[in-house]
Amino acid sequence: MKNEKLFMIVTYPIIIIVALVAFIFLATPIVLYSFPHIHKFFIASTFAITPHAEMNLTAEGLAGRTFYITVGSSTxxxxxxxxxxxxxxDNPDEYDRILAxxxxKIVVFFHSPERDQKKFTSFCRVLMDRKEQDIQLISFDYKGFGNAAGDTTVSGAVEDTRTVYNWLRRRSPHTEIHFWAHGLGGSIAAAxxxxxLEDGQEVKSIVLETPYPNTTALLKSKFFVVKMYDAILPSSFFSTSLNILDLNFNMGRTxxxxDVPTLVLSGEADEEATSNARDVVRTIRRHRDFIFHIEWRCRKVTRWPGQQASESELNQIIRGFHSATDIFWAP
Structure with a gap:
């Protein structure tokens, strides 16, 4: 009798725990599929981002201005x-002349949608602090981020980019425009x-820093449970939910x-980021004739872009790309 009671005391909790784990394992994909908006909290965490219109760029060591562009429903x-x-x-009254x-050359920066552009101040500082650099940088928040109202989607981000691009072209019709994108921002830039290009516009080159091939790859890199389910569920499982949200960015396919000269950068110390970057490169190489790929090798990968290489390393990488394409913006 005592043995039976001991057996029950030991066994029942184990059965309950196993049943609970099994329920969670089976229920989680059903919940994710039935309520696709859950994905958005992990892809575009706009709810955690506050406006920053009053940010002092000069205090951040940057020369420039902030402003709004409004065209129709797009601000x-x-x-x-x-x-x-x-x-x-140092003279804001001259910025329109400088833009023209x-x-x-103009570099349009696309931040990763897990953060807003304010989090990439260090990148901007590294890029713009080089005294010999002949570029001006345009960075903007997608809908739902920082001071931009609305909902973050693929189509919305494309609309925002069109708004910015057309605004630039009206004020600087002959200046070369290049794209630089970080993380999943690369998929936004690609779209x-x-x-x-379908509109007949021109972008001279694009730099993809630690890109993800698609939105699912971003989720897999952040959450082990997504990586586990992705291995056992149909390949369309996550993409179907992301399509519903209009958040299914697909870098490689796009x-x-x-046929724009492309540079892919990744940090040697971050194996997963390098693996994702290689996936992007392989996909592009399978479908078009030209890509220039440089792997960003450095001793340490820190949190924000622009801190992953010293100024001399960054110059060397960009100049190598410039030499290969003969059109890039670095001197």
Whole structure:
């Protein structure tokens, strides 16, 4: 009798725990599939991001301005950073003239949608602090981020990019425009690039820093449970939910259909990021004739982009790409 009671005391909790784990294992994909908006909290955490219109760029060591562009239903919050080498870099009244100066190539930066553009201040500082650099940087928040109202979606981000691109073209019709994107921002840049090329517009080159091939890859890198389910469930399981939300960014597929010189950067110390970058490169190479791939090798990968390589390393990487394409913006 005592043995039976002991057996029950030991066995019942184990059975309950196993049953609970099994229930969670089976119920989780059903919940994720039935309530696709759960995905959005992990892809575009706009609920955790506060407005920052009053940010002082000068205090951050940056020369530039912030402003809104409104076209129809699209309102975009923009940073315009000017080259520090320009004699009027400290005079906001001269920024329109600087923008129209086609000797300063324009780089449009696409931040990763897990954060807003304010989190990439260090990247902007590294890029713009080089005294010999002949570029001006345009960065903006997608719908739902920072000071930009609305909901973050693929189509919304493409609309925002069109708004910014057309605004730039009206004020600087002959200046070269290049794209630089970080993380899943690369998928946004790729979708926007495809749309602009279909419109007959031109983008001279694109840099993809630690890109993800698609939104599912981002979720897999952040959550082991997604990686586990992705291995056993149909490949369309997550993409179906993401399509419902219009959040299914697909970098490789989109980039494979374009013919713009492309540089892919990844950190050697981050194996998963490097693996994702290689997936992007393999997909592009299978479908088009030209891609220039440099792997970003460094001793340490820190939290924010722009801190992953020293200024000299960054210059060397960009100049290598410039030499290979003969059109890139680095001197």
């Amino acid at each position: 975009v919050f923009v940073w315009h950073l000017v080259p520090s080498k320009d004699p009027s870099a 100066n086609d000797t300063y 926007a690039l495809e749309a602009l 980039m494979a259909s374009t």
